Amino acid sequence: MSLLEWKEEFSVGVTEFDGQHKVLIDLINKLHDAMRAGVGRQALSDILSELVEYTKTHFENEEKLFLQYSYPESPAHRREHDALTKQVLEFQKEYHDGRTSISIDVMDFLKDWLVNHIAISDKKYTHFFNEKGIR
Ligand SMILES: [Fe+2]
């Protein structure tokens, strides 16, 4: 069973970003399944890299739109993106150095962070962008 499933209530009202959130959920599930299947370190490391890269791309895409439309909540929102990016990059480095492993706690952290960020911070931009005609 998947760790996390996308539901309609996760919709942020911007099709492009809903699509990207679905990919992020798929990648978190992929990492979780690989962890549970006990695949090797290299395989896990590859999926982790995929997740990190896609997360960065997604954050950049949101931030690009914030900038383009002078979204007023952008600074606080960007701080959340930056904090998660920093944490995940540190984790990735520790994992690479063999100082940590991918555990259910790590998976729960990623899942909870993503769900909370989408449901609280991302959803704050729905009305703003919809009013600009972006859906
Ligand atoms: Fe965001």
Ligand SMILES: [Fe+2]
């Ligand atoms: Fe997002």
